[in-house]
Amino acid sequence: MHSQFPSGTATVAGIAARAPGIQAQDAGAARLGLRARGLAEAAAVQRAYQAGEVVSSWLMRGTLHLLLAAELRPLLAVFGVRNIAAGARRRRELGLTEAVLGRAVAALPEVLTEPLARAALVARLNEHGVGVEPTGQAPAHLTAYLAGLGLLCRGAEVAPREPGYRLLPPGEDEGDPAALAARYVAAFGPAGPADFAAWSGLPLTVARTAFAGLPEVGDGRYATGEPPPDGEPLVRLLGAYDNYLLGYRDRSLMLDQRYAKLINAGGGVVRPALVVDGRVLGSWRRDGGRVVVEPFGRVPEELWAAEAAAVEAFLG
Known part of the structure; x- marks a missing residue:
């Protein structure tokens, strides 16, 4: 994340x-x-x-x-x-x-x-x-x-x-799924060809070919760049349909299946989410000018209060 x-x-x-x-x-x-x-x-x-x-x-x-x-x-x-x-x-x-x-x-x-x-x-x-x-x-x-x-x-x-x-001005460019796969892994990794296929909509055979040459980190997953730094929890209130929520074939690593339908409501709807260090710990909505966070279970307000205030200020 x-x-x-x-x-x-x-x-x-x-x-x-x-x-x-x-x-x-x-x-x-x-x-x-x-x-x-x-x-x-x-x-x-x-x-x-x-x-x-x-x-x-x-x-x-x-x-x-x-x-x-x-x-x-x-x-x-x-x-x-x-x-x-x-x-x-x-x-x-x-x-x-x-x-x-x-x-x-x-x-x-x-x-x-x-x-x-x-x-x-x-x-x-x-x-x-x-x-x-x-x-x-x-x-x-x-x-x-x-x-x-x-x-x-x-x-x-x-x-x-x-x-x-x-x-769009005229021009010709060659498409390169391998180049896109490298950028995808840099943003979403660790991730595998099946994740890339789910995110991109490309066939799995194309995804596997595009991943050839990328560094594998185990369990069929690939990554580039450095591991995340230690420090304070990374807290984000993500909007609906955020890349992070759509970037993987299987969301179980980020979202407890007990709460899956509170984020992925069906019919292609992906709701706004409270994410802490990669885990979806709640949803949120706007009530007038206020951001209302609805955590799953006991998530202390001090964890997300500053992020909610930042979103309110951003949205004006």
Whole structure:
């Protein structure tokens, strides 16, 4: 856990450089994920997007991740085609036929001349005769398809809670699962190929090949870097869907199975968690401006009180 949550403050770009993508399906949870890894100010996320340092796109497991802008194309080379193939049936169900998709691809450079919210982007595409149903799930699946092709990405918000879509400059990069595996192990290790496959969504055969050459530490697990330092307990209040909670095939080492459903509620929901030295010891929620921690069993408040106050200050 210490490799994911080092002490001290860091920039959005610095955190993105260490982490192989911050889960960003929920923008608020992504900001909390960055805070847990050293970000001091929530507004810094928007500034990093505006500066073009970071972007978001659909990558590991087909979900949205925040990452360094320079790393997007190499990762799209690994995940783009896979994610497009995985969504083909749902696109057909939503009326996103090959003809509709072709018209969208052709019109996009003329339409997306400035950052646009998704609804505005779809409206402009339809003005060019693309024919996308503007309500329901079709707009989301269309933008994910265009992102998988490497044509657009998500950037700074164009209005509160409205991420803007912008063109992705042309470029070619080779995807390298082995390079991604090395970065994954540096952040999540000790971990094994099965963990990497669960986190990334890549087949286990690809994961095993990607791990070839990494230093094994025993029990089929691999690690890089130094062991965690001794000292005070490392306490973090993690947001929903945090990387740490999604990074392993088996969560039993971090989460007592008696409490598993209080964090992983089913249906893909992963709730905010109190984590102490790698163990999930409770959940938390916001009540107005307050952070309310709900520990599992007897966990002294003095252990997490300072962290709760820090989260309240971060969230404003």
